[in-house]
Each structure stands twice: as C-alpha cells, then as structure tokens.
Amino acid sequence: MQTIILAGGRGSRLDPYTRILPKPLFPIGDKPIAHILVNQLKHADFTEIIMCLGYLADFIKLYFKDGSDFGLKIRYSTETVPLGTAGPLKIVNNLEEDFLVVNGDELTTLDFRALYEHHIAMKADMTVAVHKKAVYSAFGVLEVKDGQVTAYSEKPTLNYWASMGIYVVNKRILSLIPDNERYDMPDLVQTLLSQHAQVVSYESDDLWFDIGTPADLEKAKEVLGS
Secondary structure (H helix, E strand, O other), rough: EEEEEEOOOOHHOOOOHHOOOOOOOOOOOOHHHHHHHHHEEEHHHOEEEEEEEEOOOOHHHHHHOOHHOOEEEEEEOOOOOOOOHHHHHOOOOOOOOEEEEEEEEEEEOOOHHHHHHHHHHHHHOEEEEEEEEEOOOOOOOOEEOOOOEEEEEEOEEEEEEEEEEEEEEHHHHHHHOOOOOOOHHHHHHHHHHHHHOEEEEEEEEOOEEEEEHHHHHHHHHHHHHO
C-alpha cells in the first residue's frame, strides 16, 4: 500500500521557525513530526511512501533518504512552483489504484489501515477522515427571515465535522486536477461533489493535532512528547 505525504509547504504560520527547518521536521519529544508519522504508516502495513516536497526539500531528503532505516521504501516528488495540497498528486508517477494522502504536519492516533480498508469497501472515489468539533458561542444566536426572528438559542454549542487533512484517493480522479497550477484538496472535493462522485467520510474520535501555530505545536508536545 502507498501513502503520499504532503510536505512541500512553507508553514508560514510558524514563521520564523520555518525559515530554517521545514515543519515536518519539527521535534515532538525526541523525534520529528514526520518521523512519528512514517513509523505509524509502517506499523499500519504501508510499504511505500512518496513525499511531495517543495520548500526546504533537501532537509527532508537528507533525513529520510530511501526509507531503508525505517523498513520501507521512500521516494520523492518535488514541485518547482507551489501546487497546493492537491496539485502535487498530479505529478507523482507509478501510483497504485488507491492510495492514502496525509499532510506531513499531522499527528494523530487514527488507524490508517482501517481508513484505507473502509475506502476500499465503499468503492469510493475519495474518502475523507473527519473529526467532530464544537464551537461554543458567547452570544445568543438568532435565526432571522424577512426581518422576523424565527428562533433564538442562548449561547449554543455548534457541532460540525472537520476534515483531518487525511484522505484515501482513487487515482481515476487525478484527471480532474489542473496541470501546473495551485489546486487544493477542498477544490478537488468541491469538483467531485459537483460531478456527483462517491465522496465518503470516515469518522474518527482519535487524538488529532494539525500543527499550524506555535500553540498547536506546544499542545502536541505536551500530549505526545513524553
């Protein structure tokens, strides 16, 4: 089984730290984020990883090399201009029919093998791992129609499903990605939905950290760094 790890972004929200180190190599305890992720993928029986690189690509290549130190195969696909989160998939060679896609700054206890098997069982074009989130309103929330208040909730909790940035993709949908331009996974999902493709969810209540800010990084270190 194959995994694409998206590791080409600049991580601008973590500036200035990412000026000298790509975000996937930020340490959590004594190991970088992507090191932890690669070990998880190996234990889930994925045998090949393709890292899509851009910014500070040589640092990541130097760390992971050919993957033999991790007991699996690692190869690289490097973009020359920023292609977003879906665009890099289009330039990867020798992909299997179905493959996992995960961001290189993800930390989660999600069962990647179970996600992959769910995708296969559903015969999906794309499967999106989702995590339930809640927003707590500090205000009363009104529903208004034609100038009339039709409902009122005092400081409600609003629940929604958040994309975890982890997908299983069938390669037949790669033809929908434009060539040589920035294109993100939300764009691809919207295109698939507009074409009534089979996009399914995989609900997870596992630990999940999207390392986007210094606060996110410190929280992940606190929970997972020991």
